[in-house]
Amino acid sequence: MSLGSAPPHRRRWHTGPYWLALQLVLSGSLLLLFLLPIVALFTYAPPGRILAAATNPAVTAALYLTFFASGIAVLAAVLFAIPLGYLLARRAFRGRSVVESVVALPVVVPHLLVGVGLFFLILPGSPLYRFTTAIGLPIYDTIWGVVLVMVFVSAPYTVLAADLSFRAVDARVLEAARSLGAGPATAFLTVTLPLAARGIVAGLLLTWARAVSEIGGILILAYAVYPGGPYSGPVTSTLSVYVYNLFQTGDLADAAAVSSLFLLIAFVLFFLVRLGERSGWVPWHRGELLP
Amino acid sequence: MNGWSVEGLVSQVDGFRLGPVDLELAPGRVVAVLGSSGAGKTTLLRTLAGFLPARAGRIVRDGVDLTDRPPEERGLGYVPQGLGLFPHRTVERNVSYPLEVRGRTDALARSRALLARFGLTELAHRHPARLSGGELERVALARALAGEPDLVLWDEPWQALDVEARHELGRVLEELRETDRVPVVVVTHDPSLAFSVADSFLVLRAGKVGLRGDAATLLAHPSDAFTARFVGFENVYDRTALERGRPGSLASWLSERAGTDGVAFARPAPRAGGDPDGAWDGVVRSARPTPEGLAVTVRVDDLSVALRLPPPPLGAVPSVGSRVRFDIEEKSVHALGPAVPGPRGPPE
Numbered sequence: 001m002s003l004g005s006a007p008p009h010r011r012r013w014h015t016g017p018y019w020l021a022l023q024l025v026l027s028g029s030l031l032l033l034f035l036l037p038i039v040a041l042f043t044y045a046p047p048g049r050i051l052a053a054a055t056n057p058a059v060t061a062a063l064y065l066t067f068f069a070s071g072i073a074v075l076a077a078v079l080f081a082i083p084l085g086y087l088l089a090r091r092a093f094r095g096r097s098v099v100e101s102v103v104a105l106p107v108v109v110p111h112l113l114v115g116v117g118l119f120f121l122i123l124p125g126s127p128l129y130r131f132t133t134a135i136g137l138p139i140y141d142t143i144w145g146v147v148l149v150m151v152f153v154s155a156p157y158t159v160l161a162a163d164l165s166f167r168a169v170d171a172r173v174l175e176a177a178r179s180l181g182a183g184p185a186t187a188f189l190t191v192t193l194p195l196a197a198r199g200i201v202a203g204l205l206l207t208w209a210r211a212v213s214e215i216g217g218i219l220i221l222a223y224a225v226y227p228g229g230p231y232s233g234p235v236t237s238t239l240s241v242y243v244y245n246l247f248q249t250g251d252l253a254d255a256a257a258v259s260s261l262f263l264l265i266a267f268v269l270f271f272l273v274r275l276g277e278r279s280g281w282v283p284w285h286r287g288e289l290l291p
Numbered sequence: 292m293n294g295w296s297v298e299g300l301v302s303q304v305d306g307f308r309l310g311p312v313d314l315e316l317a318p319g320r321v322v323a324v325l326g327s328s329g330a331g332k333t334t335l336l337r338t339l340a341g342f343l344p345a346r347a348g349r350i351v352r353d354g355v356d357l358t359d360r361p362p363e364e365r366g367l368g369y370v371p372q373g374l375g376l377f378p379h380r381t382v383e384r385n386v387s388y389p390l391e392v393r394g395r396t397d398a399l400a401r402s403r404a405l406l407a408r409f410g411l412t413e414l415a416h417r418h419p420a421r422l423s424g425g426e427l428e429r430v431a432l433a434r435a436l437a438g439e440p441d442l443v444l445w446d447e448p449w450q451a452l453d454v455e456a457r458h459e460l461g462r463v464l465e466e467l468r469e470t471d472r473v474p475v476v477v478v479t480h481d482p483s484l485a486f487s488v489a490d491s492f493l494v495l496r497a498g499k500v501g502l503r504g505d506a507a508t509l510l511a512h513p514s515d516a517f518t519a520r521f522v523g524f525e526n527v528y529d530r531t532a533l534e535r536g537r538p539g540s541l542a543s544w545l546s547e548r549a550g551t552d553g554v555a556f557a558r559p560a561p562r563a564g565g566d567p568d569g570a571w572d573g574v575v576r577s578a579r580p581t582p583e584g585l586a587v588t589v590r591v592d593d594l595s596v597a598l599r600l601p602p603p604p605l606g607a608v609p610s611v612g613s614r615v616r617f618d619i620e621e622k623s624v625h626a627l628g629p630a631v632p633g634p635r636g637p638p639e
Contacts, residue, residue, distance in 0.1 A: 176363040176375030179340050180389040181438050191391070194379045 029064075038263060044256035050264070053257040061236040063262075065225055069143050069238065070211040072230070073150035077158040077207045080151075082200060085162025103159050106152055111216030113154055119220055136229070143231035145222030147239055150211035157210060161203020165196035205273075216239035293335045294318060295442055295474060299348035308332040309334045309498045311348060316442060316474035321464070323485040324478045326495035327517045333372065335495065336444045339476065340369045352441055364391075368435030368443040368473070374427055376419040382406065382430050383415040389438030391590045409463065424454025432463060436471060443467070443475045448484075457484060465489045480516040482521050494518050515627055519555035523627070525597040527555040532594075541571050548621075550628030558586070558599035561618050570618050573598075575609045589615055 045053075053059045088100065106114065122139050132139055139145040169192050177187040189269050218238055226235050237245065239262055248256040294317040303312035309331040316322060324332045337343045339350060341362035350358045350365075357365050366388075369375075377385050384391075387402035395401070406412050408430045419427060429446055434444055448460060461484055467473065468488070479485050485492070492509050494502040494517070502514050513519035519527045528545060529552040536542020545554050573589025573596060580586075585600035587609060598617055600609070609615055 080464075108576070170373070170375070172371040172373050172375040173377060174375075175337075175342055175362070175371055176369060177377070177388070177392075178342075179365070179367045179369035179444075180364050180392065180434065181364050182392040183361070186392050190388075191377060256472075 020122050041256050041260050041263065044215070045260040046254060048185040049253060049257040050260050053254065053261045057234070057241070058236065059261070061233045062239045062242040062258075063265075064233060065143065065146070065231060065236050066212060066239040068231060069150060070154075070208055072143075072147045073154055073211040074204055074208050076147070076151045077155045077204060081155045081158035081203075081207070082162045085159045085200075085203075086166050088163040089166035103156050106156050110139070111149075111153055111214060112219070113216075114149060115217035115220030118148065118152070118217060134159055138228065139221060141222050141226050142228045143222075143225055144229055146218055146225060149217035149221055150214050153217065154207040154210035157206040158203040161206070162196065165199030165203075166192065168199070169195045180267050183208050204208075213240065214238075215244060219244070294320075295350070295352050297339070297348070297350050299340060300335075300350065301347040302334055302343050303346050304334055304343060307331065307334065307498060309338065309495075310346075310500075312493070312500055313503075314476075314493065316374075316476065318474055319468050319472040320490045321468055321475045321488050322491050322493060323489035324476060324493050324495065325480075325485065325518065325521055326501070327511055329497075330495040330517075331498040332495055333446055334498075336369070336371075336446050336476065336478055340367055341365055366438075366441040368438065368440035369452060369506055370431045370435050370448070372446040374431040376427060376434070378419055381416050381418055382411060382422070383554040385419065385430055386411075386434045386437050388434060393438065404436060405437055409433045423456070424452050425459055428452065428456070428460055429463060432460075432467070436467070436473070440473060443473050445475060445477045447478055447480070457481075459485075461487055461633055482523065485521075494521075513555060513625055513627070514550075515552060516555065519625065519627060524555040524557050526558065527553065527627075528594070529553045530628075536592065536594075542594055543594070545594075545624070548624045548626060550626030552628040553588070554624055555627055556619060556624045558597045559617050559623070560599055571596075572615065573615050573617065575611050575613050575615055577611065578608050580608075587615065589617075 019133065078140075084103070088096070088103075112207060118139075122132060129139075132144075137144050173195070174187055174191055177191045178184070182190060215238070218241055223233065223241060224235060224236075224237050227233060236242070239258070243255050243258050246252075247257065293378065296316070297312060297314040299311040301312075302568065303309070312335060313410065314322065323471070324335060326332050334343065341357075341360060347356050348358070348632065349356055352366070361557045362369075377388065380388065383399065383402050383406060386405050387398040390398035390401055391549055392461070398588060403412070403415065406415055407409060409432070411413055411426065411429055414426060414430075415541075422430065422620070432443075432448075435445075448464075452460065464475070464477075465488060477485075486506055491505050492503065493500060494509075494515070496515055496517065500589075502509065502512070502518055504512075509518060510522050513522050513524060516527050516529070524593055528542075528549070530546065530549050530551065531544045533546035533554065536544075536546060548554055573591045576588045576590050576595070578585055578600075583599065585608060587598040587600055589596050589598060596617075598615065
């Protein structure tokens with residue numbers, strides 16, 4: 001521990017100004033790529049229009065639906081993805097690598113295909129369609145369709161984060177807990193879970209971010225969302241679909257305004273997380289959660 | 292608590308087989324488990340702790356068979372290699388853990404009392420990441436004792452500790468033996484601390500009990516090369532290395548006294564003034580002053596022999612290349628090998 005703590009020498013004379021210039025140009029280019037489209041959006045959306053979008057009931061309904069559905073997706077990840085991550089981290093079983101590949105699949109498959117796949121699975125009129133409708137979970141054009149797609153594309157991030165985090169818990173620490181009198185459940189709750197919590201929370205945050213930004217599968221299953229189930233607002237769509245609609249119908253200025261509004265909200269949220277890290281309100285260290 | 296008895300314990304990990312091991316653990320007794328890497332020391336502790344199933348044999352505490360009980364029901368204070376402290380808990384709440392999981396309301400108060408006893412009060416609110424090696428060892432021991440265990444299992448204490456921390460820990464262990472009267476099984480590579488705290492020794496060799504007994508037994512009958520080196524015999528020779536010696540040479544003299552595995556003897560003291568009657572004649576290769584005297588290495592034919600001379604200025608430092616005559620007492624030469632009988636007889 002103490003051996004590695006000596007600060008490394010900064011041999012400025014050795015690297016030289018050209019090296020530094022190269023680094024600045026390369027990393028600067030990427031930052032510009034991230035920033036310029038946002039700048040362009042805000043150029044087309046003056047503050048007045050953004051404010052108008054923020055107070056437009058159609059926009060707030062879309063925002064509400066998006067945050068509500070992504071919240072349910074995060075809960076689903078807590079309920080289903082964390083146990084799967086634990087299983088992958090702790091159990092050796094046949095077909096493990098198959099399971100791991102299946103978990104990674106939603107990350108690499110184009111999300112439009114996800115929608116198409118789900119469509120063929122729950123083909124209108126099919127037994128599964130009748131079943132989901134009968135138990136009060138209709139999929140097409142409901143919040144459940146949105147949630148279904150969101151969970152599909154975003155839960156893998158929590159599975160992977162939980163797998164890595166559980167794996168990183170030192171088995172000897174766990175054995176110490178067991179021998180000191182803790183049963184398997186107590187040891188899990190008092191040692192494994194607290195030690196893995198930071199990584200899992202990071203995974204949940206990624207899951208949420210991925211769920212909020214989903215469009216591909218939603219276009220197919222729930223292009224418009226009618227009230228039903230936990231959603232009781234007006235007929236609307238997720239924010240991504242809403243902006244896509246505005247853009248398709250040529251309402252470019254409003255598309256820019258709504259996009260900018262969403263960017264502002266996302267920025268404020270992530271800024272609050274950073275602020276929390278700075279002042280120690282959150283149970284993890286700076287840079288552990290967000291890159 | 293009257294004690295533990297381990298009878299014919301057999302365990303297996305990935306093709307490695309440990310045992311059968313027999314052990315008696317009386318209150319206040321410290322047993323040191325010795326053996327080279329891979330001999331099965333940690334496997335033995337993990338089987339006793341209940342993390343590896345016993346393939347045969349029994350673990351009995353006060354007449355109660357614990358062999359198939361889960362770890363949390365064995366009443367243990369297990370200190371694994373690397374200590375296994377909880378990085379997310381403060382020192383105080385590491386130590387209170389065994390009491391918390393038992394639902395004791397006085398957990399923190401008792402934890403603080405233990406911290407005071409181990410001189411850790413000032414570190415109570417720190418996290419393990421901010422402690423030194425010696426402090427960490429003491430926290431681990433305090434935590435192991437907090438649940439009032441019937442047996443302490445300690446894997447490799449004193450690993451990577453400086454001289455002062457080792458001394459402090461030796462003192463703590465001594466107190467543990469006298470005050471808490473808990474039997475302790477300690478796995479170690481450290482001869483000086485093993486001899487200072489252990490009442491008896493168990494030497495493992497490739498999963499089998501190679502030797503069992505007290506310090507005197509170990510010193511009198513170091514039946515394998517590892518034990519011989521552990522107890523400080525620096526002249527350890529493999530049997531095959533000795534068989535090449537020509538008749539009348541030191542190698543051939545030693546091979547007549549060797550067991551199936553070879554032979555070992557402590558540093559002989561050479562005769563003063565180059566006694567012409569000294570049996571063996573060596574050429575000095577090196578001479579270094581040490582706390583125990585002058586360590587001299589000589590070459591006799593193609594054998595290297597470590598000798599001990601009085602430290603300077605009592606004796607002169609022999610120069611490299613000079614000749615030294617020395618004797619090896621017949622009774623100081625120990626045959627090595629499983630077939631060598633000790634006073635308690637070999638196990639098996």
